Amino acid sequence: MMKDKKGHLIGDYQDHRILDYEQMNDRLDHLKICIEQKEIGRTTFDYPIRHFTFGNGPYHAILTAGTHAVELITNCFLIQFMEYLEANPEVIDPSVYTLHFIPILNPEGTIVLTSAIRTVIPRETTPFWEELFCIQYYMNAKVEDDYVLNMKDQDTKLQMWMFRYATPDCIDKKHEKLKKSIQKIIQEQDLPKGVMAQWSSNGVGIDLNANVWHPRYEKEMISRKPVYHELRLNQISMISPGPIGCPYRPSKFQLEPENGAILNLYQTLIQKEKVIGSFIYHACGNLIYYLDEKNEKIKRENGKDYTEYNESVAITYQKYTSYKILSNHKETTMDYVLKKKLPGTILIELGNIRATPLSQFVDSIDCVYTNIMNDNKKAIIETLKTMKLQYEKSQKN
Numbered sequence: 001m002m003k004d005k006k007g008h009l010i011g012d013y014q015d016h017r018i019l020d021y022e023q024m025n026d027r028l029d030h031l032k033i034c035i036e037q038k039e040i041g042r043t044t045f046d047y048p049i050r051h052f053t054f055g056n057g058p059y060h061a062i063l064t065a066g067t068h069a070v071e072l073i074t075n076c077f078l079i080q081f082m083e084y085l086e087a088n089p090e091v092i093d094p095s096v097y098t099l100h101f102i103p104i105l106n107p108e109g110t111i112v113l114t115s116a117i118r119t120v121i122p123r124e125t126t127p128f129w130e131e132l133f134c135i136q137y138y139m140n141a142k143v144e145d146d147y148v149l150n151m152k153d154q155d156t157k158l159q160m161w162m163f164r165y166a167t168p169d170c171i172d173k174k175h176e177k178l179k180k181s182i183q184k185i186i187q188e189q190d191l192p193k194g195v196m197a198q199w200s201s202n203g204v205g206i207d208l209n210a211n212v213w214h215p216r217y218e219k220e221m222i223s224r225k226p227v228y229h230e231l232r233l234n235q236i237s238m239i240s241p242g243p244i245g246c247p248y249r250p251s252k253f254q255l256e257p258e259n260g261a262i263l264n265l266y267q268t269l270i271q272k273e274k275v276i277g278s279f280i281y282h283a284c285g286n287l288i289y290y291l292d293e294k295n296e297k298i299k300r301e302n303g304k305d306y307t308e309y310n311e312s313v314a315i316t317y318q319k320y321t322s323y324k325i326l327s328n329h330k331e332t333t334m335d336y337v338l339k340k341k342l343p344g345t346i347l348i349e350l351g352n353i354r355a356t357p358l359s360q361f362v363d364s365i366d367c368v369y370t371n372i373m374n375d376n377k378k379a380i381i382e383t384l385k386t387m388k389l390q391y392e393k394s395q396k397n
């Protein structure tokens with residue numbers, strides 16, 4: 001239905017969808033039923049990693065977004081879900097559950113990424129134009145993906161070229177230390193123009209998911225042999241600090257403060273409370289990963305096998321999203337460490353559309369955005385029930 005004469009693609013363009021770091025925090029500041037707790041930690045450049053809870057029941061679950069800053073849809077989804085709970089608190093019984101939200105796990109990366117996005121899509125942009133920019137980004141990435149796959153192309157990427165004026169200067173001066181750090185990384189590694197719009201890492205260029213004790217490119221890290229990223233960032237090596245993939249700061253392993261904070265949250269909660277599971281959000285692929293422990297080399301400390309627990313949690317989540325379930329995994333990720341730590345943990349890849357950070361905000365193709373927002377809300381609410389059931393079952397055995 002045409003609501004005004006401004007022109008429409010099919011879809012609802014009433015509201016803005018993309019949130020920058022400031023807007024996210026502003027929205028979080030306005031929450032009333034989700035209560036802010038003490039931050040779980042601070043980043044290298046002293047940004048708080050904010051923590052909110054909903055409910056005060058005995059069964060606890062953890063929800064995180066934005067491990068990879070470029071997967072911006074995850075932050076936006078989790079914040080929207082918190083707002084949805086504020087408006088509809090009856091959907092989850094607060095006397096049964098306590099939900100722990102970490103909506104911005106990687107604040108530095110989110111500042112870098114969203115500052116870059118705002119150079120092309122300013123806040124004043126209408127929702128309709130926001131959609132068009134996202135489609136343009138998606139189409140550019142689609143063309144480039146084909147060039148990489150079919151021509152082994154390593155040239156400048158159109159979707160990054162859109163952001164070629166997004167230099168560290170677009171980061172507000174109140175983030176001076178972070179800005180200098182990004183400037184230094186881009187210069188030293190000679191990173192391509194537009195790279196800030198691809199930023200997954202934190203402010204020192206470390207990929208939080210790769211930041212584990214024995215990372216995937218351990219040998220190459222030691223021998224300083226470059227490893228190139230596949231597809232979109234195939235001109236960038238992952239053994240040096242940068243937008244993606246680099247597991248630790250040269251020259252020896254160090255756990256990044258963001259990971260220290262999230263591990264500590266898991267550990268302290270598991271010790272004190274009945275923690276029934278967690279939802280770790282990434283993008284994209286419309287996938288659910290759970291831990292199949294049947295063929296695990298490393299057993300849990302108590303030797304228990306939680307495969308059935310993990311699987312039934314994944315199956316419930318699938319029922320409301322139709323996402324594909326996978327049980328394969330890389331042992332060299334922080335997500336794996338968390339899955340190993342807490343039964344009932346699933347990793348969800350939001351969106352069936354390629355190319356972060358903007359394609360998942362497209363709605364005119366397959367209602368990508370609307371489906372992400374609606375299906376996952378319902379899925380969390382229902383999956384919590386399965387988590388609780390499985391938790392109780394595991395306590396009896």
Ligand SMILES: [Zn+2]
Nearest residue numbers: 068071282283
């Ligand atoms: Zn990711």
